[in-house]
Structure formats: structure tokens, C-alpha cells
Amino acid sequence: MKRILVVGGGKVGTYLAALLLADGHNVKVIEGQRHEFTRLQQELPADVLILGNGTDPSVLEAAGIRKADVVAAVGRADETNLVITSLARFEFSVPRTIARVNIPKNAWLFTPELGVDVALNQADLMAHLIAEEMSLGDMMTLLKLRKGQYSVVENRVDPRAVAAGKLVREIEFPHECVLTAVIRQGELIIPKGDTVLQPDDEVLAVVHISQLERLASLLKAPGYHEQ
Secondary structure, three states, X not given: OXXXXXXXXOHHHHHHHXXXXXXXXXXXXXXXXXXXXXXXXXXXXXXXXXXOOOOOHHHHHHOOHHHOOEEEEOOOOHHHHHHXXXXXXXXXXXXXXXXXXXXXXXXXXXXXXXXXXXXXXXXXXXXXXXXXXXXOOOOEEEEEEOOOOEEEXXXXXXXXXXXXXXXXXXXOOOOOEEEEEEEEOOEEXXXXXXXXXXXXXXXXXXXXXXXXXXXXXXXXXXXXXXX
């Protein structure tokens, strides 16, 4: 269980807090606008909510920031999110800070030097995901890890693919790639060396972005780029 402080109780903050609470984490949410706070009271437990200015060190301290494992600044103003993460890192020594980037042109400011470990630039993430999906055929990116260096992907095994009908141990997967699951006719299989990849299996893997093309080439039909 992690102690997580979410600053900003808009739609993003509300959804984030609800997910974290469902996973059993200790969550506090700071919101400074009275009308948003009133809405939050209808959606989140009362003991989670704090009415106050998230850039005020006394409010942050009252919210338990000194014990927080993660601070997520997800407000609507980039400058406010930067102030919050800077305070979290340099004033309160929070181990992990996450900030929402609302205006893409401001993304260059969200760096570790300014107290941000992870910057969530929604527009940039969407653009890269669209470009990636178009270049990799049917491969779907489910999750980004380690600041986008790795992806959790899902891909169907084409009947004409190199990997179709082969034992997992016989397939030369990329060096930075781990096969994590196979879904076959609705059943999840934990793959082992003697697991045979069958046509139409859905393969889930963790792979470095530099090896996405190589993985796709094993699971798709020859010449899929030209299709």
C-alpha cells in the first residue's frame, strides 16, 4: 500500500483517486475550489478530501505530504502543477512526483530539475500512440512503462507468421522482450518453453520500444508492412 497525495480534484483527479482507492492505497485529495469540492463529496469518501490551496505548504503538510510516497499534481494549470511538484520534491523530499501537462508547448519545463519525475502530456501520448498503432499493424499498445521506454502490447498470431505453430523456446524473441501471457479462446495461458503458439492466439508481451518492429515481424504475416 502506498501513501498518495493527489492535488487537483477535477475529473482527472477524481478518476485517479477512485482507481487508487479501489487498489487499496492510502489516498488524500486536495481541491481548492468550493464547487469542485462539493462535487467531490458526492464521489469520494469524506476522509479522503481536503479543501485548500495545493500550493500552500501548510495545506500540503496538513494533508500528510511528509509521509507521502507519491504526489500527483493533476490540476488544470501547468504553472500550479509545477509549483506543487517543486514543493513536494525540494521542500518535503517526496520520493516520486507526477505532473499533468495541460498545454503541450509547456512540456519542456516538466523536468527532474524542476521536481517532476513523470510528466503526463496527454496530447503527446495520444499522438505517439496513434503513430505507433499505424506503423505496427494490428499490434495494440496497452500500457507505457519507464517513461515510455517499454510497452505492454497485445498482438494476434497470424496463421502465416514465423511464430505460428512453434514452441516458445524455438522462437527468437527480441533480447528486451518478455512474453507474459497467451489468450486462447478466452482462456489465459502463462507461457512456458513448451507452449505452442497457435494461429489466432492473442499474445501479451513487455517489450522495449526499439524492439517493437522485431516482435511484430514474428507475429504477423510476412510482408505485413506492405499490406
